[in-house]
Amino acid sequence: MSLLHFSQKVTQMSQRFDDSAKEEVRSRADIVSIVGRYVNLKQAGQTFKGLCPFHKEKTPSFNVNPVHGFYHCFGCGKGGDVFSFIQEIENVEFREALKILAQETGVTLKSESREKPDSSSVAGSAPSKTELLEIHELAARFFYDSMRSSPQAVDYFKSRGLDAQTVKDFGLGFAPDGWSGLCDYLQQNNVPISCAVECGLAVKKENGGAYDRFRNRIIFPLFDITGKVIAFAGRGMSPDVQPKYLNSPETTLYRKNSLLYGIHKARQSIRETGYVLIVEGYMDYLSLYQAGICNVVATSGTAFTTQHAYLLNRFSKKAVLVFDGDSAGVNAAEKAVMVLASGSLDVSILNLPAQEDPDSYVRKNGADPFLNLVKNSQQAFSFIINKATSENDISSAFGKKQVVERLTPYMRLLTDPLIKEEFARELSEKLRIDTRHLKKILSPNSSETINRPVGESRGSEAFSNSLEGNFLRILLTSPDLINQAKQYVAPQTLTNKLSENIYSIILDKYSRTGDLKGLTDQVTDPELRRMISTLIVKPALADHIHDDMVQKIVFLRKKYLRSKIGETKELLRNNPQGKAQYLEQLKDLSMQLKELD
Numbered sequence: 001m002s003l004l005h006f007s008q009k010v011t012q013m014s015q016r017f018d019d020s021a022k023e024e025v026r027s028r029a030d031i032v033s034i035v036g037r038y039v040n041l042k043q044a045g046q047t048f049k050g051l052c053p054f055h056k057e058k059t060p061s062f063n064v065n066p067v068h069g070f071y072h073c074f075g076c077g078k079g080g081d082v083f084s085f086i087q088e089i090e091n092v093e094f095r096e097a098l099k100i101l102a103q104e105t106g107v108t109l110k111s112e113s114r115e116k117p118d119s120s121s122v123a124g125s126a127p128s129k130t131e132l133l134e135i136h137e138l139a140a141r142f143f144y145d146s147m148r149s150s151p152q153a154v155d156y157f158k159s160r161g162l163d164a165q166t167v168k169d170f171g172l173g174f175a176p177d178g179w180s181g182l183c184d185y186l187q188q189n190n191v192p193i194s195c196a197v198e199c200g201l202a203v204k205k206e207n208g209g210a211y212d213r214f215r216n217r218i219i220f221p222l223f224d225i226t227g228k229v230i231a232f233a234g235r236g237m238s239p240d241v242q243p244k245y246l247n248s249p250e251t252t253l254y255r256k257n258s259l260l261y262g263i264h265k266a267r268q269s270i271r272e273t274g275y276v277l278i279v280e281g282y283m284d285y286l287s288l289y290q291a292g293i294c295n296v297v298a299t300s301g302t303a304f305t306t307q308h309a310y311l312l313n314r315f316s317k318k319a320v321l322v323f324d325g326d327s328a329g330v331n332a333a334e335k336a337v338m339v340l341a342s343g344s345l346d347v348s349i350l351n352l353p354a355q356e357d358p359d360s361y362v363r364k365n366g367a368d369p370f371l372n373l374v375k376n377s378q379q380a381f382s383f384i385i386n387k388a389t390s391e392n393d394i395s396s397a398f399g400k401k402q403v404v405e406r407l408t409p410y411m412r413l414l415t416d417p418l419i420k421e422e423f424a425r426e427l428s429e430k431l432r433i434d435t436r437h438l439k440k441i442l443s444p445n446s447s448e449t450i451n452r453p454v455g456e457s458r459g460s461e462a463f464s465n466s467l468e469g470n471f472l473r474i475l476l477t478s479p480d481l482i483n484q485a486k487q488y489v490a491p492q493t494l495t496n497k498l499s500e501n502i503y504s505i506i507l508d509k510y511s512r513t514g515d516l517k518g519l520t521d522q523v524t525d526p527e528l529r530r531m532i533s534t535l536i537v538k539p540a541l542a543d544h545i546h547d548d549m550v551q552k553i554v555f556l557r558k559k560y561l562r563s564k565i566g567e568t569k570e571l572l573r574n575n576p577q578g579k580a581q582y583l584e585q586l587k588d589l590s591m592q593l594k595e596l597d
Helices: 006-010 019-028 031-035 082-090 094-105 119-124 129-148 151-159 164-169 181-188 193-198 263-273 282-290 306-313 327-340 358-365 367-375 380-390 397-413 417-431 435-442 447-451 458-464 467-477 479-486 497-513 526-537 545-574 576-596
Strands: 014-017 042-044 047-050 062-065 070-073 111-114 173-175 202-204 210-212 217-223 229-236 245-247 276-279 296-298 318-323 346-351
Touching: 019 082, 019 094, 031 047, 031 062, 031 070, 031 082, 062 526, 070 526, 082 094, 129 151, 129 173, 129 181, 129 193, 129 217, 129 229, 151 173, 151 217, 164 282, 181 193, 181 202, 181 210, 193 202, 193 210, 263 296, 276 282, 282 296, 282 358, 306 327, 318 327, 327 346, 327 380, 327 397, 346 367, 346 380, 358 367, 380 397, 380 417, 397 417, 397 435, 417 435, 458 467, 458 526, 467 479, 467 497, 467 526, 467 545, 479 497, 479 545, 497 526, 545 576
Parallel strands: 276 296, 276 318, 318 346
Antiparallel strands: 014 111, 042 047, 047 062, 062 070, 173 217, 202 210, 217 229, 229 245
16 A cells, blocks of 8 residues: 655645535435344344344344434443444544445535645644554654664564565564654654654653654554554663563554454464464564464453454454463463453463473474474363462362362353363363362352353443433433423432433433434543443333323432432431421422322
């Protein structure tokens, strides 16, 4: 892909699409057919259900409401309208999602041209995702060119056994030992320093200006799944430099807990081989890849996360963890196994010889001996059992108890009944404990926890089915009832802050526009957006909806009055000098409650 200089970008006329076009696209878009291209949806009453495309699950918890144009997953909590779905599934900004949907719905996007902003305006505004990517491309070119002119950096890559083609393929580079090399280069290409700071490439000084974040370091560009540079990691050239590795800070583009190094190169090979190798470091990855072992990814110096597991699930159902042979590597492997246990991946562990890592082993022995080790990798549950039993005295009852307590969380995470059965059998043999007794210990009343997908939010379900949640759902389903409801229910009548905030948003939007279209557009808090989409995606039943609302209003008023009575009694106990006032308040509140009864 050719590099588009940021300087070219800022000289173009910018465009702003008017809100009327957005609403026209929203009204024309059939969210069921659009989502249906990515998810196999089946009708369930007024909504459609399917397996969530954003996390791994076996039981459908992803709901689409065609009437209100909303989707929500009760497993991972993601939700929103047709625009947010395209943004999430295609990994694009709103502007691009709007273009995609406009083309589909036949809406012509009218734009308003603006003159090129002056340099101060550009410097003070936040760059778009496209601009951030272009700045990272510029930085990657600078680091690569700097490496080619640095004998020290070239010698480093040669000493690590990397050939010129591998260095070029992965854009490996070098950050010169100076304070402003990259900053100067970016400014020469008309990139404002503020944008370099936004990208994490420069660090802002307290007295103004900025300096390069990476200095005298070997540079590893970090790529997203499509192969675009989104961040950098720098390894210190001096043996005493701290930290040894320095990564870009998290930005709009870069989230370290969901990035796997090399996934853009490995996707096809993972599908072809049927499994993925997971290593820890950049050099481990590069050595394996150069040796022709391409179905490999690295965790980029971070702990393995559930987001990593979900990403890998898209390409393979089998994973082999390849960590260093020392104690730190073994402990890291154990932690990764715990993360992967609740997923549907078939996980095994490659036990490298002590003091070896994937990089050193492949360089010494080559690809074939390494792949033979892969073939003989150990099942994850066997690895977990062997590690726990080797670190405790299982000849004693106390030692056996320690092993069981340590492995109970792992057992509860397992979802596959056959793996659970095999795990219990192997552990019972190791500990010489009856399998039935062991199963009883390992599987207390926790079936709900075991079967719930990773990341599932109980909070959204509980709120959705609460009194306040049902009241708000009625208003979202039939906005024409809002004017009547607000005569009897004020926001502060609702007894929790979340409900009060959502109700206030509903009242504000309806009073300004007379409808609730695009309700979540004005909501910046992700938790509020998630809860609103939870309510919208499962509408209230149309039959007797007015009577249901009246009933909810009565119950809400009762709940509010009982709460106020409790507060007033507490005040009376703590402030006896105000007895007459509080008794009068209690009388009034009790009268209101009696009238409702």
